[in-house]
Amino acid sequence: MKPTVPRLSVVLLLLTGCLSCVGAVAGPPQAAGQASAVQVAQRVDEHYNHLRSLRARFSEQYTGMGMERDETGTLLLERAGVTGAGRMRWDYSSPAGKYFLLDGRYAYFYAPGNEQVQRMRASQLDDLRSPLRFLLGHTKIASELTGLRAAASGADFVLTGVPRGAEKRIASVALTVTADGRIESMTIREQDGSVTRFTLSGEEDNPALAPDTFHFSAPRGVSVSDGLPPA
Secondary structure (H helix, E strand, O other): OOOOOHHHHHOEEEEEOOHHHOOOOOOOOOOOOOHHHHHHHHHHHHHHOOOOOOEEEEEEEEOOEEEEEEEEEEEEEEEOOOOOOOOEEEEEEEEEEEEEEOOEEEEEEEEEOOOEEEEEEHHHHHOOOOOOOOOOOOOOHHHEEEEEEEEEEEEEEEEEEEEEEOOOOOEEEEEEEEEOOEEEEEEEOOOOOEEEEEEEEEEOOOOOOOOOOOOOOOOOOEEEEOOOOOO
16 A cells, blocks of 8 residues: 655655755756756756745645545755755645654654654665655756656746666656746656656745754654655
8 A cells, every 4th residue: 555645765855955956057048948958957956056945835646556645735845054954844734634754864754543653764765766856955956867858838847857776666757847947846657657746836935944843743642663764
């Protein structure tokens, strides 16, 4: 059965790269259809490179293995370098109470009704080479996705590639980005035919986040179990 947490073994690591990646786009933005894949990727790098933190609403749709799932919530990010490591939190409004938290050292997964919070070291997540590595602080998109290509989609672009090292699991990742490099959605197609789509909206750049935003506290009566991330 597929997990009900964010597809973290499929979506995490690109969420740990672009807020501190390096590389600017030379010259003004080109019209849709005129920019190369590398140029579009650089626009994304450049946009998130200047951020310290980010807040956005997200929706997550999953289809596969005879199931469909539609979830929503708020994503909070803090770039690597602010506190020594990239941190993030997915707070779900549907289903309410579910969350994923990365505090820079550990990652925690919890869904209401579970008897345990699942915990793992952040370094274990780094080894998974998931396709969202570009929002917290490590790697450029152009070096993270192989076979990178770009196509115009109205005024936007769609960047498509395969996360390096994850070819056996992931068939493709498609990012829809604006001409100025802001990510609007990401679609992950796995080799087993399942599809996960994340849509981001209401992005707020550099919000002031409470000091305890990324502090983990186990729900009352719930224990913490160390283990590997969901498959």
